[in-house]
Amino acid sequence: MEEIALLNAALLLIEKLAPIVERQLKSGEITDEAQAEVRANYTKFRARTDLFSGPEWQPETPAPETQPPV
Amino acid sequence: MKKTLKEYAIIIAVWIAISGIALLGSGCHALSPTGVYKSDQVIYTVELMQPTAHEIIGTFLRWEMNNAPVLKRWPEIHKSAEKMRNNAAAWFQTVNNLHDAYKLDPSKENKDKLSQALAVIQAALLEANGYMIARAVQPKPL
Numbered sequence: 345m346e347e348i349a350l351l352n353a354a355l356l357l358i359e360k361l362a363p364i365v366e367r368q369l370k371s372g373e374i375t376d377e378a379q380a381e382v383r384a385n386y387t388k389f390r391a392r393t394d395l396f397s398g399p400e401w402q403p404e405t406p407a408p409e410t411q412p413p414v
Numbered sequence: 415m416k417k418t419l420k421e422y423a424i425i426i427a428v429w430i431a432i433s434g435i436a437l438l439g440s441g442c443h444a445l446s447p448t449g450v451y452k453s454d455q456v457i458y459t460v461e462l463m464q465p466t467a468h469e470i471i472g473t474f475l476r477w478e479m480n481n482a483p484v485l486k487r488w489p490e491i492h493k494s495a496e497k498m499r500n501n502a503a504a505w506f507q508t509v510n511n512l513h514d515a516y517k518l519d520p521s522k523e524n525k526d527k528l529s530q531a532l533a534v535i536q537a538a539l540l541e542a543n544g545y546m547i548a549r550a551v552q553p554k555p556l
Contacts, residue, residue: 373444373445373446374444374445374446374449374458375446375449376446376448376449376450378449379445379446379449379450379451379458380449380450382451382458382461382462383450383451383461385461385465386461386462386464386465388465389464389465389468390510395468395503395506396502396503398472398476399479400472400475400476400478400479400499401472401475401499401502401503402499403496403499403500404496404499405496406500407500407501
């Protein structure tokens, strides 16, 4: 049962991402529309303030020293 | 025809690798020159990679958290997840800062710094992808 849960989680991720990735690998030219979509996604990403606030992002043991961003 | 899990994993690994090569200026993506990126492969790659990388790493961390009892058999997975939890925010912030610096001054020096920062995230992506695939195709410990 547990093994199936693990398998399903991995499958979900891969199946979700693979078609997007495959499309990008196959496309000869990235159209204006596709570029606009990437820019819009990134703009939304930069505006988010909750990127690392979910429980999955919280370390069990915080590192004693974390490298500051450049 | 439906692809196998292994094929999907390879596709994603290839994409991660190619995205890195693209940043170095020899990628295979051809940007339409009339698009918002004006053929700037570097900025395009970073802006594509950042949200995607966050999604993949977040999924890996959720998977690790939700399956912690089962995954105890592979302590290296928890160790890797904890490393990402402790450092990912700084990794992403660094890339964003260097992205902004490169946009203002697209010098070789800024491009090299950006490539190095992105390489750290790419390594984490490959690690996350690799662990999930390894456990999915080989669920029993050796």
